[in-house]
Structures are given as C-alpha cells and as structure tokens.
Amino acid sequence: MEFTVGGQLAVRITAADVGKRVSVRRSTGKMGPGERFTDTVGVLTSWNEGVLLVTRRSGEVVRIAESDLVAGKVIPSAPGGGAARRGVPVASEAELTRVAARAWPATENEPLAPDAPDGWLLRAAAGRAGDRTGGPSGFTRRANSVLALGAPGLPLDDALGRVVAWYTERGLPPYVQTGTGPGGASGLPGELERRGWRREVSAHVLVGALAPLADRLPDRAGVRLSRNVDEAWMTRYGRSGGPDPEARAVLRGGPSVWFATCPAPGDATENRMRGEPGAEEPGIPAAIGRLVVDGRWAGFTAVEVAPEFRRRGLASAVMGALARQALEEGASAAYLQVETGNTAALALYAGLGFTVHHTYDHWRAPEEVGP
Incomplete structure (x- = not known):
C-alpha cells in the first residue's frame, strides 16, 4: 500500500471527506520492525474533536486519534472505474443493514451484552415518555428498536428480558428489528413468535x-x-x-x-x-x-x-x-x-x-x- 508523495508520507484527507472510502496509516507507538504502523481501509464515518472513526466493511469501527495519523487518502469505492459504477455491488444482508443503521442513527446506543459488542444493539431516540398501547413514542421504530444481527450474547430469554427492561426504563415499547433472509439472526423470527411477540411492520430494502x-x-x-x-x-x-x-x-x-x-x-x-x-x-x-x-x-x-x-x-x-x-x-x-x-x-x-x-x-x- 503506497502512501508516499516525493518520498514522504502524506495525509490527504480532511473532515470534508467524511462518507468516503479511505485508507489510513497510523502509528502504533511501537518501535520494533514491522510494528510501527498499522493500516485501516473503510469508510470515514466521523472526524470530531481530534478522533477519526473508520468503519470497515465488516461493520467494525476503528477509532484513530488524529495525532497518530501519519498518512491517509481517499480510495475508489468501486474498483474498475465507470463500468463497475453501472452495477450494484454484492453485499450481504448484514453489511447493508449496518450501512442503513449508520444512516439513521439513534441518539442512544448500547450493546445488549457488553462482552458481545458485535451482537445485538439497543437503540433509542426519544425525548418523551411513551405508552405501551399506542404506536412508538420515539422518533421512528428504526431508531427505537434492537438491531438484532448475529447472536445476542446472552441466552435468548435473558436477552429479551433485558430488551424489555431497557425500553421500559425509557418509556418506550420494546421492539426488535430482525431480517428475514439468511443474513439475519438465525431462527429469531420464529422464536419471537413462539414467545408471543407480534410482527408489527415489515419493510423491503431496495x-x-x-x-x-x-x-x-x-x-x-x-x-x-x-x-x-x-x-x-x-x-x-x-x-x-x-x-x-x-x-x-x-x-x-x-x-x-x-x-x-x-x-x-x-x-x-x-x-x-x-x-x-x-x-x-x-x-x-x-x-x-x-x-x-x-x-x-x-x-x-x-x-x-x-x-x-x-x-x-x-x-x-x-x-x-x-x-x-x-x-x-x-x-x-x-x-x-x-x-x-x-x-x-x-x-x-x-x-x-x-x-x-x-x-x-x-x-x-x-x-x-x-x-
């Protein structure tokens, strides 16, 4: 991976490049051979208060202190130029679900299980107490529901109990968002139905x-x-x-x-x-x-x-x-x-x-x- 310009490392990205795919190199603070720098490729999703957030394709978010940044550049989002831009890139359900979640972010986010940060995500965006009989009192179900990707990190009944408690504390009805394809949480819709949960709204991602x-x-x-x-x-x-x-x-x-x-x-x-x-x-x-x-x-x-x-x-x-x-x-x-x-x-x-x-x-x- 080449970053040099005239033999010197160069940082060629700014906060104006948020939303673009970038490749960055940062110092690890280690001085041993081959351990001084590490590279990250992904979407620059934030650059605030001296900290960059780069989201990899897997959904992993990498935090990079601006002071550790030694090189960076914008790279093409779709290899192959104009021809590749005419088609739809292949993406898993999980990848596109994470992309859509980043585009409609809740104001409060918390992993359901602290030991499983890539598991279920509790999300809320509500400024007023709600009731359990009407519609969602927060701003949209998408921002006020559990994003159920992968395993919850807890036994299912314990996980659902945690979901109910978390949303009840906030005056919100408990919702779980789950995909229906092979990339969703395996078998979860059937388990929810058996436990009396009600499917309220379905949506297509086009x-x-x-x-x-x-x-x-x-x-x-x-x-x-x-x-x-x-x-x-x-x-x-x-x-x-x-x-x-x-x-x-x-x-x-x-x-x-x-x-x-x-x-x-x-x-x-x-x-x-x-x-x-x-x-x-x-x-x-x-x-x-x-x-x-x-x-x-x-x-x-x-x-x-x-x-x-x-x-x-x-x-x-x-x-x-x-x-x-x-x-x-x-x-x-x-x-x-x-x-x-x-x-x-x-x-x-x-x-x-x-x-x-x-x-x-x-x-x-x-x-x-x-x-």
Whole structure:
C-alpha cells in the first residue's frame, strides 16, 4: 500500500471527506520492525474533536486519534472505474443493514451484552415518555428498536428480558428489528413468535445502480441541496410531530448527509392566481429528500411531496439531484427502505430500476411481559 508523495508520507484527507472510502496509516507507538504502523481501509464515518472513526466493511469501527495519523487518502469505492459504477455491488444482508443503521442513527446506543459488542444493539431516540398501547413514542421504530444481527450474547430469554427492561426504563415499547433472509439472526423470527411477540411492520430494502438512476432522473432547476435541515424542510417532513431535538439529531446523523428541497412549480403569486393549495406558504417546499453517502452506498430517505403537487415529477427531481451528488462523492449503488404494504412506492421504485435486496421486520413485545 503506497502512501508516499516525493518520498514522504502524506495525509490527504480532511473532515470534508467524511462518507468516503479511505485508507489510513497510523502509528502504533511501537518501535520494533514491522510494528510501527498499522493500516485501516473503510469508510470515514466521523472526524470530531481530534478522533477519526473508520468503519470497515465488516461493520467494525476503528477509532484513530488524529495525532497518530501519519498518512491517509481517499480510495475508489468501486474498483474498475465507470463500468463497475453501472452495477450494484454484492453485499450481504448484514453489511447493508449496518450501512442503513449508520444512516439513521439513534441518539442512544448500547450493546445488549457488553462482552458481545458485535451482537445485538439497543437503540433509542426519544425525548418523551411513551405508552405501551399506542404506536412508538420515539422518533421512528428504526431508531427505537434492537438491531438484532448475529447472536445476542446472552441466552435468548435473558436477552429479551433485558430488551424489555431497557425500553421500559425509557418509556418506550420494546421492539426488535430482525431480517428475514439468511443474513439475519438465525431462527429469531420464529422464536419471537413462539414467545408471543407480534410482527408489527415489515419493510423491503431496495437496491439499484446509482449511475443509471442519475442518468434517468431529471435535472430540474431550483432543487437546492444543503448540509443542514431547516424549518421549512422539517415542516414538509410528515414523520416528525414537532421540533424534537431527537428527530433532528437522527436526521442530521450519518457519514455524509444532504438535504434536498424543491420549491412549488411557479412562484407564490402564480400559485395564488391559480387557486392552488399551499399558495399562502411559499416558504414551504413542495418536495424534500434526504441522502446519506457511506462509501459505495447512497441511501435515500424522507422523500416526500406535498399532496397537491404529486405526479409532477418533483420526487424524481429531488432524487436526481441527490443521486448526482452521491456520484460526485464516489458512491456507486443506491438503497432505500419501503414498507411492504406501500404498493405505489414499490411500483415507482421498481420502474427506476430498484430490486428487493432483503426484508426486515419489527417485532413488538407482548403486553404481559411488561412491568
């Protein structure tokens, strides 16, 4: 692995490269032959307060002190150049699940079993107490459920008891997210069902090649991309019940995050003359979207269009702008998550070249296991 420039080691990455695939070399502090440096390849997922986090393909997160960094560079996300960027990279269910989890991060994360850091992950993003009878009180099930990858690190009944206690302490209903394919926790859905847990929601993870998607979608003037989520974007976003800091933290979290806004066709005066709904709120976008770039993957979330402006190509315009941004950052494949019952969205994305990669479920604890 070559890092030298003119015979000297060089650090050619900065915090602006978060979300890109990098190769870094750091000092180990050891002086013996062959032990002075160690190399890490993965996605630069964070660079804050003098610490870099590099996530390997396996999902392992490597912490690197900036003071130990002796070399670093951005490397291609998909070997082979343009031709490789036209296809969807092969990925296991576990790998893509971890990528999607990094793109929708909870504000509180804790391994279920401290001795099994790569096992089940407890996640919460809630700022208010909830109840056990309604829907999830935190910001989305994805950020308020156990990510069940691999073994829990405890006997199953002990693990589920720990899950129930942990979420009950936070006023949240206990949920477990588990895949249904061979890459999920083996046999877990059946074990949950036998214990009275209820499958509440299922969703498909769809994947598609990014470059053809960007070529197909329109390049519409007026779509604005920003690193920050503003009040107008949040007003259009239908899943947030208000200005909860947890919702904003989840939306802003991820390796390389972009927010897109698309104004209504025509200006406010023209809309008002036509008598169209929303004309009195020219500051609220007609369509929005969110993108998270994580190495070779580009994740689309929160693509929403105001009801009065649907079927005008605004969602495609938003996704097109985000797709082109992802290509600029080196991504080669796209993914998104759609509930299995949303037939209209599934048909739309199938027409854009997306196919089902795997499916996951959210299971809710039975009432009788609670306090």
